[in-house]
Amino acid sequence: MQKDMLRLARLLLCLGLVFIVLYATFSAVPSRRIRIAAGPEDGSFYAMALQYKKILEKKSYRVDIVSFQNTDEISAEVADSTKHIDIGFVANDLQGKSQANLISLGEIQLQPIFIFVSRKVETERSILSLADLRGLSLVLPPEKSVTSQTLLSIFAAYGIDQRNTLISFLPLNIGVTRLAREEFDGGLFILGAE
Numbered sequence: 001m002q003k004d005m006l007r008l009a010r011l012l013l014c015l016g017l018v019f020i021v022l023y024a025t026f027s028a029v030p031s032r033r034i035r036i037a038a039g040p041e042d043g044s045f046y047a048m049a050l051q052y053k054k055i056l057e058k059k060s061y062r063v064d065i066v067s068f069q070n071t072d073e074i075s076a077e078v079a080d081s082t083k084h085i086d087i088g089f090v091a092n093d094l095q096g097k098s099q100a101n102l103i104s105l106g107e108i109q110l111q112p113i114f115i116f117v118s119r120k121v122e123t124e125r126s127i128l129s130l131a132d133l134r135g136l137s138l139v140l141p142p143e144k145s146v147t148s149q150t151l152l153s154i155f156a157a158y159g160i161d162q163r164n165t166l167i168s169f170l171p172l173n174i175g176v177t178r179l180a181r182e183e184f185d186g187g188l189f190i191l192g193a194e
Contacts (some may be wrong), residue, residue: 141171
């Protein structure tokens, strides 16, 4: 009987070791799910995230894209481990950020400023400089977006602000639609050139 107890103890010990090895192995394997934070669905960062999704899904990963209207929120979301977001596309510089668990892997694209002006405005006056936009009704992406913050700082260099120019902030798709209906004199957007 003592031999049986010894065999049982060895068997339980072996099963315990096998369980520990299996648990450690599966715990060490990285997740096959990746969450990517990107900008608005009609923006260039979202389009880039879709391209990465396609590539990663061919490698058997499950990829979710989380869209943000304000891209300045993305770096904080990626840095916050409770949010479970693995990758983010941002336009702002990460240098000087105090998030130790956030690194930049590089730049994916340079983005020009696109300036659209209604035909009516263009026939009334020439737009040769950003200063010529002063006094018009302009539409920009959401106010907290990096795009709008960048454009507002550029406007300041040209003497344009909300005291002398009507500036509206709308989601990209709504702003473009309303601009096409000539509800605004002009619109400025920073997007991938393609």
